Amino acid sequence: MSLLARLTLSCLFLLLLAGPAAAGFWPHESRVPGGIALLEVPQQTQAAPQVFFDGHRVYTARRDGRWYAWVGIPLDQSPGQTQALWRTRDGDLPLTFVVEDKQYPAQHLDVDYQYVALSDEDLARVRRELPELRGAMNAFRPVSEDLPVRIQQPLEGRVSSLFGFRRVFNGEPRNPHSGLDIAAPLGTPVKAVFPGKVTARNHYFFNGKTLVIDHGLGMTSMYCHLDGFADLQPGDRVSAGQVIGQVGTTGRSTGPHLHWTMTLNAARVDPQLFIAPENRPQE
Numbered sequence: 001m002s003l004l005a006r007l008t009l010s011c012l013f014l015l016l017l018a019g020p021a022a023a024g025f026w027p028h029e030s031r032v033p034g035g036i037a038l039l040e041v042p043q044q045t046q047a048a049p050q051v052f053f054d055g056h057r058v059y060t061a062r063r064d065g066r067w068y069a070w071v072g073i074p075l076d077q078s079p080g081q082t083q084a085l086w087r088t089r090d091g092d093l094p095l096t097f098v099v100e101d102k103q104y105p106a107q108h109l110d111v112d113y114q115y116v117a118l119s120d121e122d123l124a125r126v127r128r129e130l131p132e133l134r135g136a137m138n139a140f141r142p143v144s145e146d147l148p149v150r151i152q153q154p155l156e157g158r159v160s161s162l163f164g165f166r167r168v169f170n171g172e173p174r175n176p177h178s179g180l181d182i183a184a185p186l187g188t189p190v191k192a193v194f195p196g197k198v199t200a201r202n203h204y205f206f207n208g209k210t211l212v213i214d215h216g217l218g219m220t221s222m223y224c225h226l227d228g229f230a231d232l233q234p235g236d237r238v239s240a241g242q243v244i245g246q247v248g249t250t251g252r253s254t255g256p257h258l259h260w261t262m263t264l265n266a267a268r269v270d271p272q273l274f275i276a277p278e279n280r281p282q283e
Helices: 003-018 120-138
Strands: 036-041 050-053 059-063 066-072 080-088 091-099 106-109 158-161 166-169 172-176 180-183 189-191 196-204 208-214 219-229 243-247 257-264 267-269
Touching: 036 080, 036 091, 050 066, 066 080, 066 257, 066 267, 120 196, 120 208, 120 219, 120 257, 196 219, 208 243
Parallel strands: 106 166
Antiparallel strands: 036 066, 050 080, 059 066, 080 091, 158 180, 166 172, 180 257, 189 243, 196 208, 208 219, 219 243, 219 257, 257 267
């Protein structure tokens, strides 16, 4: 065997020893409503553990030979001690953690009156659309995507509205802001943050032109208020960084921007927890 062949085999052997633990994305932890709790799961097998929170299956990943659950904490979660459940042959065992309090600021916006006082026709439309959107965002697909080391941000721009803001439209309180708004010029390309499968592509009343991507194991991303879509349909696969549409101002919007939502175990969590602090969009 030639020296070059021996060196090639040695490199391949070292790569096999390194295994998948040498790469892979990891979010930041913030144990507050709308945050993420990273809980170690004392499972010794190669098979992924089954962890549940609030009745929803939780994303699990391995690092340095240990299993962790990425628990998405809903925005309406009460502060205090709570627990995820680790399913074992001996029954469900608790993974206890404490949720700290966080007070999100209020944001007052003036929007088109039709998006505040809905007509009977618009209300009926919203009720038809909700199951489709929730099904696309909240389903658990038992497929683990190979995540890159770093997230591919959907676009560069200025943060125009942070996650968790208590929204007040035309003086009337509404649900908290469940995503991150990034302002950018009309038509700016929007990219998929992780690889996955398209589970929704439609024009919704509030969200405008919207695309949802399932990244597997209960993690999804949603991109709203788009001006247009790339040539994608539900069921299509996308890669990280692939252009999926363009920035727009469709739906309930006050100007061109992207509303970007991240979901873990059916809980909307702060997208900035997926970005390194030094790389986060500026306000």
